[in-house]
Amino acid sequence: MTETMFAERTRAMGVSAIREILKVASQPGMISLAGGLPAAEAFPTSILQHLTERVFEKYGSLALQYDCTEGFTPLRQALAFHLSEKKGICISQDDVLVATGSQGVLDALGKILISRGDRIAVEAPTYLGAIQAFNPYGPDYVSLETDEEGLIPESLEDALHQGPIKIVYLVPTFQNPTGRTLSVKRRAHLAEIIRRHDILVVEDDPYSDLRYEGGSIPSLQLFAPDQVIYIGTLSKIFAPGLRIGYCVAPEKVRQWMVLAKQGVDLHTGTLSQALAAEYLVGGYLEDHLPRILECYRPRRKAMLDALDIGLPDSFKWSRPEGGMFVWLEGPPDLDMDRVYEEAVKRGVAVVPGKYFFADPERGGNTLRLNFSMPDVLSIKHAVAILAELLREHVGSSKRTVQNGDNRNPYPRLVNNVISQFGTDFNRGTAQISMSQAVAVRKF
Numbered sequence: 001m002t003e004t005m006f007a008e009r010t011r012a013m014g015v016s017a018i019r020e021i022l023k024v025a026s027q028p029g030m031i032s033l034a035g036g037l038p039a040a041e042a043f044p045t046s047i048l049q050h051l052t053e054r055v056f057e058k059y060g061s062l063a064l065q066y067d068c069t070e071g072f073t074p075l076r077q078a079l080a081f082h083l084s085e086k087k088g089i090c091i092s093q094d095d096v097l098v099a100t101g102s103q104g105v106l107d108a109l110g111k112i113l114i115s116r117g118d119r120i121a122v123e124a125p126t127y128l129g130a131i132q133a134f135n136p137y138g139p140d141y142v143s144l145e146t147d148e149e150g151l152i153p154e155s156l157e158d159a160l161h162q163g164p165i166k167i168v169y170l171v172p173t174f175q176n177p178t179g180r181t182l183s184v185k186r187r188a189h190l191a192e193i194i195r196r197h198d199i200l201v202v203e204d205d206p207y208s209d210l211r212y213e214g215g216s217i218p219s220l221q222l223f224a225p226d227q228v229i230y231i232g233t234l235s236k237i238f239a240p241g242l243r244i245g246y247c248v249a250p251e252k253v254r255q256w257m258v259l260a261k262q263g264v265d266l267h268t269g270t271l272s273q274a275l276a277a278e279y280l281v282g283g284y285l286e287d288h289l290p291r292i293l294e295c296y297r298p299r300r301k302a303m304l305d306a307l308d309i310g311l312p313d314s315f316k317w318s319r320p321e322g323g324m325f326v327w328l329e330g331p332p333d334l335d336m337d338r339v340y341e342e343a344v345k346r347g348v349a350v351v352p353g354k355y356f357f358a359d360p361e362r363g364g365n366t367l368r369l370n371f372s373m374p375d376v377l378s379i380k381h382a383v384a385i386l387a388e389l390l391r392e393h394v395g396s397s398k399r400t401v402q403n404g405d406n407r408n409p410y411p412r413l414v415n416n417v418i419s420q421f422g423t424d425f426n427r428g429t430a431q432i433s434m435s436q437a438v439a440v441r442k443f
Contacts, residue, residue: 071098174323310387
């Protein structure tokens with residue numbers, strides 16, 4: 001079979017470098033800071049049997065039948081209520097389109113909105129999955145600059161002066177890969193720009209429910225509802241394997257998305273949608289979300305504390321108030337590809353940050369670190385190894401220890417084990433043994 005058999009668009013559908021990294025990360029004994037997976041402990045497994053029984057009591061065989069492309073009506077009703085009550089996005093069920101994961105929304109948007117050569121603006125760095133969804137349709141990417149407060153609105157103004165932009169794609173809250181959040185002031189400024197230029201903005205919002213500190217920030221959709229396509233998902237707060245995503249879009253866009261979806265999968269799986277509807281309507285999300293946050297909050301703290309202790313002042317990293325990721329930047333000449341290769345040899349998997357840039361020449365000195373999947377002790381162990389490796393590459397000593405820091409790590413390790421296992425040291429001894437040598441090197 002020759003290459004001429006395949007459509008020209010397949011040339012833009014390369015193998016995901018991150019997927020290949022995740023294959024390495026899944027090797028036995030590897031501690032992975034590479035993925036973006038929810039922790040298995042965060043899944044509501046204890047209630048799924050009850051949910052399933054409730055679904056068949058309420059819907060019977062309808063939960064197994066074909067359904068309308070727009071989505072299972074009880075789920076669309078539940079999502080409209082959830083968005084109105086929790087995020088202030090006041091809509092009706094007719095405004096909601098259910099998709100097979102938020103990735104299904106991104107692909108549909110690419111199909112109906114992007115023609116070859118259209119200029120699509122993305123953050124630098126941005127979510128790789130959006131790039132993969134848009135690539136087959138042949139866009140030209142425009143990189144928008146970011147800092148600790150997220151997208152810099154003036155960067156969009158500058159890009160517009162250079163030519164028209166078809167779509168702006170953003171993850172404004174706890175961004176993947178940086179964990180940063182676009183400030184309220186900048187959201188208002190950005191909304192003014194997109195209204196003035198009549199641009200469509202795709203607001204991808206998978207992480208805003210995962211807030212561990214600070215106050216919530218209004219959705220960008222509230223600032224410019226006629227210009228914003230809002231994308232949500234239940235993958236991070238229910239279960240990713242059910243593949244439930246959704247969007248709220250201007251009517252004309254939504255109509256075309258329905259037509260695009262009909263040609264792909266007719267509709268998202270009815271049983272998954274029925275389970276999701278009952279999860280929302282039955283109040284299970286309100287009960288379970290605090291457990292998810294309590295699972296991730298100490299993991300985030302463990303990662304930030306370990307970075308504070310282990311890295312010299314030539315490095316900087318984000319301090320997200322939520323989400324799943326920390327973004328690490330080293331000196332400009334640091335090659336994180338080499339760091340990745342050596343980290344794998346030492347049993348730690350990470351993702352070089354260059355894969356999250358539309359411009360392949362950028363981000364060579366950056367890493368994305370995930371804290372949602374590994375447990376606290378594994379995070380401390382892995383970051384200690386990574387920090388030692390990074391210090392070797394830049395030839396620097398560790399960050400200066402502040403007053404009040406305990407230079408003897410062993411009591412802290414014991415306390416960590418007690419907090420995780422209680423006083424059952426038969427289970428905890430292995431973790432102390434594994435971590436002690438690394439911890440001593442950290443100090």
